[in-house]
Amino acid sequence: MSNHDGLDLFFSQPQNQMPTAWEPVGGDRTRWRLTRPVVGPEPEIDAPYPLLATIGTDDTKGTWLLNLEGLHVAIGGDPTMAQDLTRHITAGTLLNPWSQTVRVDCLGIAHELHPVDPARVSIHDPDDDLQDVRNHLELTADRAEHYEVDAATGRVHGTGDDAWPARLVIAGTDTEHTRRIADMISADPSRVSAAIVMTPPDHDPAGLPSLRLQLTPGGRVRVGDIGLDLVAVGLTADEATGIGMLCAAAADHSDTPVPSHDVDDPQDVRHYIDRSGALLQEHRATQEQEPPQAPETAVHHGGSTLVRIHDAAHRDTSSVLQAPVQDYLAGAATTESDLHQIAPAVTQQTRDSIAHADPTLDDDLEAWNNPDSRRARLRLLGPVKAQTFGVPQSHTKAFLTEILAYLALHPDGVSSDQLAEAVGTSRKKARDYVSTIRAWLGTDPVTGQLHLPHADDVRRHDGVKVYRLSGVLVDADLFKRLHARGVSCGPEGLQDLMAAMRLVTGQPFDQLRPQGWGWLFTGTERHDQYLVVGIGTVAHLVTVHSLQTMNLEQARWAAQVARKADPYAETPNLDLAAIAIAEGRPRDSANHLRAHVRDRTDDDGPPPDLSARTQEILDRHPHWLTGNDAAAS
Structure with missing residues (x-):
């Protein structure tokens, strides 16, 4: 559990010894707390608990994470909430930094998340025999027995010459093959380096799960018999699809052509x-x-x-x-x-x-480079900064600079409605902000006119009254x-x-x-x-x-x-x-x-x-x- 007090670890059995940064909470030594961050370089070891997954938050805003490794988890109760929690567990495993070596096998659920990391997600048919998963369980258990360690210890100590990756099976279906996987995990939980999370359509998980998570229609999750009642995390199918699309777009490094300005006037x-x-x-x-x-x-x-x-x-x-x-x-x-x-x-x-089409370029560049010029300036090619010579605005300059940049990047002008939508405010406030910026910018010393003329004096090509800058120098x-x-x-x-x-x-x-x-x-x-x-x-x-x-x-x-x-x-x-x-x-x-x-x-x-x-x-x-x-x- 993570909250404002620090990070708490809950164990099913008492722990007599923990690293020096951890302190016991209570007398049974099943709960230990880390109250201060561990400083220093990151150790060159694999994350000991790669299948640590967020399941919900308590009423004090504490976030609870469950170590799935070695568990057959059955998620039941409200079917919609159960599926949402299952998708969230899947997405977390694919995105959490401590889970980057985990391979995920999905049957009948969470296929929307395949684009998040196609190299690590396998989408199976409901009747797939999951032979590759069984091979992983057998091989990892044999290695752990050979080295006389459990999988987590093997990761932390780098036992042997190979890594100790984990496997997560996400099953929205109940078949003889998923039951066989569940039985294999339950038979040797500390050595197989795997977990199975089952959310079958009839919501009556087969076998004897290590842990039951029961979802309510109100979005709460009850965790087994240990008394935890949390606000469940979850992802809808649409949300999972969106995450998949976002990750796929981020992984696409192909170039996209820079668009034109779509200006027909050859004098521009x-x-x-x-x-x-x-x-x-x-x-x-x-x-x-x-x-x-x-x-x-x-x-x-x-x-x-x-x-x-x-x-x-x-x-x-x-x-x-x-x-x-x-x-x-x-x-x-x-x-x-x-x-x-x-x-x-x-x-x-x-x-x-x-x-x-650009007769003033040399004059504008000279004014930009002239420290004595009193034309308003806006820097965007680096740290954003505005230099103006109107009424000083010492307490709202950062916000006004953002609006100034928005106007500068829309040289044809924007309406009050456009500006209000862009900065997330009302039309009235947008008009008030423009008035403040107008005073802040002052007048153009070249023309003697306002750097931000009144909208009544400026119309766009479509006849709409707009706010349009005049004479403001912008490095971009x-x-x-x-x-x-x-x-x-x-x-x-x-x-x-x-x-x-x-x-x-x-x-x-x-x-x-x-x-x-x-x-x-x-x-x-x-x-x-x-x-x-x-x-x-x-x-x-x-x-x-x-x-x-x-x-x-x-x-x-x-x-x-x-x-x-x-x-x-x-x-x-x-x-x-x-x-x-x-x-x-x-x-x-x-x-x-x-x-x-x-x-x-x-x-x-x-x-x-x-x-x-x-x-x-x-x-x-x-x-x-x-x-x-x-x-x-």
């Missing part, structure tokens, strides 16, 4: 880019328009070596990356597909259109505009891309107001992820260019900024390995790749398979992982 720069700032496909040069890679002449511009194409038919089409593709592939952690995506060829017409907006102009301007665009990277100070939308910002993470528009994609794209482009021109300090800076913005991304780690190779540090490159790419895992499981892109890069540069020079290999 958003017409040309997606929500990360990358050029839309229709505004990239076609294959016929792309410049050839020869003949060419090397020229120097701003300390960088550029390449000029002499073919007159393609002079109006260019890319930021001008060297032959093979030159970039030889030294950078990139692919040909990457190069076409991050540095597309762009026609002069598109270049001019983007410039005409500047980043996307610089990204767009940078990739459209050929080699000269590198300066814009560098300026965009200098706006990034950390992970986008970091240090948010606790319990706030639900609209950012629950909606269909994931602005935080769009910006992560944009930062990764620009950083990789700068790194690839810098490696090719041997500006290694600049390459490392770009890769480190990308890594700060997205600590779990492979691309910046691959880039850093390529930089180490260019600096003559092959051993550092190999160590970095092993730690952060090849052997990295985000949980207690084995490292996941490498992506096709990463595998292609490492196949092209096998010496990066060996720590040897390319020439030597």
